[in-house]
Amino acid sequence: MLARIALRIAAIEALKGRTLVGDNVLDSQIGAIDVAADDSLRTDQERPFIAVYVDGSVIEERIDLRGLHKSGRTELTIEAGITAAMTETDPETGESTVIGIGxxxxxxxxxxxxxxxGREIAMALSDPGNGWAEIWRGLSSSILKIERKRTSDAASGTRIAAHQLVITLDLLPDPVFGAPIAPTSAWAAFFAKMEDADHPFLVKLLELVGEDAAPSEVDITRRRFGLTLYEARALFIPEP
Known part of the structure; x- marks a missing residue:
């Protein structure tokens, strides 16, 4: 789903360079903090990190016939992790301290x-001067639930700590394939920002939007609502 991709990309770009982890903001690297067979925590990261990924989503209200472009309640997970080994050494004193806070x-x-x-994440996503955060906010109509979780472990020999922020949003629907994108919409701002950043995913996402497909209005309407040909005729929608 395009809306899930856009939400994740916007969150990642909005957070880069705006927290103590710097640019170490990971895209969908769910295994950044993993649970081993003995139930201990482990990580493959060498520096403090943030990992952003989209979990489940559900649509519980009545769906427009068979329209599959809606996103519904969607969970965005932002996970931050650090281990006791992720330290920096003061060259004068030789003392090891936590990176960034000394x-x-x-x-x-x-x-x-x-x-x-966690505080910096909230500040970055709420920052009116952060262009990517503005797009992130525009991709949902509201936040429905916020959960904050923590976990820690020292069983592996290295102390590991992690916090999770799970944001449940009412995510915007995907653009209907081939339908014009309003220049004032969040989608127009998202694609313009991706183009400015020369983002490697841009070309593929524009293909999925159907930028050059130019379907008929009838096809767009049928895609939007999942209409069969019989239903379209019953609604007096003219065939191309």
Whole structure:
């Protein structure tokens, strides 16, 4: 679904360089924090990170006949993680401290770091001067639920701590294939921003939108509502 892709990309770009993890914002790397067979936590990351991915979605209200372009309630997960090994050493004192906050890598320091990152995530996504965050906000009509979770582990020998922010949004529907995109819409802003950033996914996403498909109005209407030919005729929709 295009809306899920757009939501994820906008969140990632809005967060890059705006938190203590810098540009280490990962796209859908769910295994950044993983659970081993012995139930201990593990990570393949060498630096503090944020991982962004989209979980499940559901549409519970009445669907327009067979229209499949709606997104419904969608869960966006933003996970931040750090281990006690992710430290920096003061060349003068030789003391190892948590990256970015300059205090010893104790359990309270790791929690403080993640709480700071959580605050920075909220600030970045709410920043009116952040163009990607503006697009992120425009891709949903409202936030329906916010969950904050934490987990930690030292069983593997290296202390690991992680926080999860799960945002349930009423995500906008996908554009109907071939339908014109309004120049004032969130979708127009999203594609313009991707073009400005020379984003590698842009060409493929424009293909999925049907930018050059130019279907008839009848085809667009039938796609929008999932109409059969019989239903379209019953509604006096003229055939091309």
């Amino acid at each position: 205090i010893p890598a104790t359990d309270p320091a790791l929690e403080l770091y993640l709480d700071c990152v």
